[in-house]
Amino acid sequence: MDPDANLRAGDPERNAALDRLGRYFADGYLDIQEFDERTRRAAAAQTRGELAQLFVDLPVVPGVAASSELVAEAGAQGELDEVVRRNRRVQAIDGVIWSVTMITFFLGLFVLNWNYFWVVFPLAAFTSWGVRAVFRLDPEEEKVAKELAEKEKKERAERLRHAADKRTELGR
Structure with a gap:
């Protein structure tokens, strides 16, 4: 279990997750209904664990950041x-x-x-x-x-x- 899963998610993390979902959608990994559902969940997510759950069934694709990279990127953006x-x-x-x-x-x-x-x-x-x-x-x-x-x-x-x-x- 990720120790950061229970940490509160902020706008930088949610925005990074929405960007990542958009790339998966554009690459054909998500259909319109899945994309719509996941973006709604991402926008409403309160913890980093909730955001990570949005990507558990998706493959690691070059050019699409992993959850840990998103958290690091969001932390850097916050800094x-x-x-x-x-x-x-x-x-x-x-x-x-x-x-x-x-x-x-x-x-x-x-x-x-x-x-x-x-x-x-x-x-x-x-x-x-x-x-x-x-x-x-x-x-x-x-x-x-x-x-x-x-x-x-x-x-x-x-x-x-x-x-x-x-x-x-x-x-x-």
């Missing part, structure tokens, strides 16, 4: 989602830190005539570093999150371009 979430928080806090820094710098320089107005920059850099330490976001994770955000931005722009082309094509 990536967590890194992206932490990166977004860090970026938002950084925006506030550096906005306050610039306001303080210009107030100190021009309004209050501080002699040490420049000290706000090292303080802001230290604070920004501290935020990354608190959120446990290392430079490699930050780089991956940035690359993913850029990729999503490009994909969105492409979808919008495609939609605009379709709208033009339809004469709207």
Whole structure:
């Protein structure tokens, strides 16, 4: 018995199972009724064991991930989602830190005539570093999150371009 069978299944696991069922259906291993039944069960599954039961009578096919691979993939996807979430928080806090820094710098320089107005920059850099330490976001994770955000931005722009082309094509 799989020790993970009683663990709760989340959206990443259910989505991976639905993708896998779709590949089995496309390859002819499932007919339409079986596919419909299994996708309903996959969407309603609450544990990883329930998801694994959907594949016990299906052969291992190259290109179709096994249940253990799906769990590992879903875990990696969940970890990536967590890194992206932490990166977004860090970026938002950084925006506030550096906005306050610039306001303080210009107030100190021009309004209050501080002699040490420049000290706000090292303080802001230290604070920004501290935020990354608190959120446990290392430079490699930050780089991956940035690359993913850029990729999503490009994909969105492409979808919008495609939609605009379709709208033009339809004469709207």
